[in-house]
Amino acid sequence: MTALDDARTAAVLPDDAPSQARPTTLAKALNMGLRAAMEADPKVLLMGEDVGKLGGVFRITDSLQKDFGEHRVIDTPLAESGIVGTAVGLALRGYRPVAEIQFDGFVFPAFDQIVSQVAKVTYRTQGRARMPLVIRIPFGGGIGAVEHHAESPESLFCHVAGLRVVACSSAADAYWMIQEAIACDDPVIFFEPKRRYWEKAPLDARPAARPAGSTFTSVVRRAGSDVTVASYGPSLPVLEAAADAAAAEGRSLEVIDLRALSPLDLDPVVESVRRTGRLVVVSEAPLESSITADIAARVTEEAFYSLSAPVLRVAGFDTPYPPSKVEGYYLPDLDRVLDAVDRAINW
């Protein structure tokens, strides 16, 4: 059994799940969240390649065109700059477009529109025009895909002022976070962990279960006392598995799901590090100029005297994403996370 398999088995319905919670795949939760947002606001539109009849290559928009019509779920030409550039115009017209980019590695034709227009319209117009636009991007590796289908480009977007960047890791978060993204008056780059699309977790979709505050915050998934481990999106199950394995060795890991990548919500991380004194940050993205680098710098600045070891990072390497037969070596896995935990403790 590989570390990835370990991680997959970690996502099971916990015993204390609320009675209304149903085991739901992350993909279905996104679909339900999009449906809820479209029902709540007629200005919400979905657009992208194959999002209509096909329901998207990952079926995230499955049956939405049938139920809401071709004017609400728009199959577009194969042109990513066109998708985002026309979504900008629709947003200026008063719509709340949700644009799907089919795969992480295909977003770059749209990067100009995202950086030059999506991110800057509000600033340029001094708030007179808003850009309530969501760009959904399935991201991350581990699916045995060809080149350009397994990348983690989130840091590129975090570096752009004017964007909000978030990543969901579970069905419940997927459901509530996509709705919060659509309701937000700022543009949101919404990263979805494609390798986790088919994993089930409890989802209570009743309005009464709506989270009280924003979901664009860091949350402690599991309390612990020896080492804080933090990540987002596809690596969360890896951290959960690492916490299980460490517990078997008598070590207590505190697991944090960052959820918001820009702006980062570092207060819960800093508060945790003040207790544990050690932080391991995990991401599939390359190390250089990354979210993990930013967290290391800022936690060092804010919790310097609490740290018993440097902030350690487990991430992809500074290479292009490798061929899939060796991606298991590239992706942060249980062993690499535990190795970093050991190094932090023994520093």
Add this chain to the structure above:
Amino acid sequence: MTASGGDGAPHATATRTGDAPPDEHRRGALGAGASPVAGAPTPRQVVAGLKATASAEDPVQLLSPEGEFTPHPDYPLDVDADLLRGLYRDMVLVRRFDREGNALQRQGQLSIWVPLLGQEGAQIGAGRALAPQDMAFPSYREHGIAWCRGIDPTELLGIFRGTDHSSWDPAATRFHSYTIVIGNQVLNAAGYAMGQVLDGVVGRHDPERPDEATIAFFGDGATSEGDIHEAMVFAGSFDSPVVFYCQNNQWAISEPVEVQSRVPLFHRARGYGFPGIRVDGNDVLACLAVTRWALDECRSGNGPVLVEAFTYRMDAHTTSDDPTRYRTADEGQAWNLLDPIERVRVHLVRTGQADQAFFDGVAAEADALAARFREHCLAMTPPPPDRIFSHVYSEPHRQLDRQRAEYLQYLAGFADTPDAGAQVHA
């Protein structure tokens, strides 16, 4: 050194036979040879400029450079003295504050100015064709369109003086912000027009509720950008009510149209499945008639339409540019004879529709506008430093809110607020 294959044989000079392209698809044979005079146009640039300028395809024209009016069967226009005088006044006033913008840059009051000189006819014609409910997406040279949308010329100054990136309300003025990245706004316009279709404000033909259209402004250089291509694909696919209004002013900084396209730009519309019309961009009446027709088509649900306004950038690309390095004075002098304002003035005089008092009045109004433009510019002060942090987001942002607070606290530590601009620009 093995490039010759190591056999010592000289490179053969290949002579291609049999598969030569037809002449009309052949590029000019003038090589990229250096100019005989440093800093002057190369032979290739001269030929390219002349080729771009001397088009074989006659554009739609209602008013000749000599001031002769000829109605056009496809683009009818009711022309009376009020219309002619109004268009003349628009063009003179716009040119006057445009010249003042250039002067203010030369005097150090603006960091840059983007002149529209020569394009007054193309812009006032299109601008006056717009109905109040239409939406316009400009590039950054559309001072004449801004004028027609009711934006005071002083509103344009902040962009070029560095006190703001844009100051007007795009929704209220129906005039989007100036867009500097070439071609971006054309996709945004195509999307806005999709929204007009979704809103059901196209093709109603109800006098009580006028239909809407969108117009996107861009230049000949922009036609090479992928965003223009994608905009035309999207607009064609979704029958969007958008007029693609290309001001072909022959030069994209130093690149002639020949570098952008093998075919006349308006021919490209055929490939996207909608009409393309070339109009004499220095004929304000033709620009008005053709744009009015194109907007009507779009409002009726027959969009999109491509209009190529064939005109000339009589001044530099911007005040930072030096056109003497890439085009000849002869070319400019030939275009001076096609001046968009002069032909209207001649027509008004010949037909007795305006007297000297009218022309004097417009000139005085232009001078007054220039003076007000200048006074406003000189009185503009930099925004306070916390402007840096304003409106990056519409909703609170913990990271930025903290940066702002920390920086303002740092600034407050000085006895006098430091003039950071003076340090940077020293």
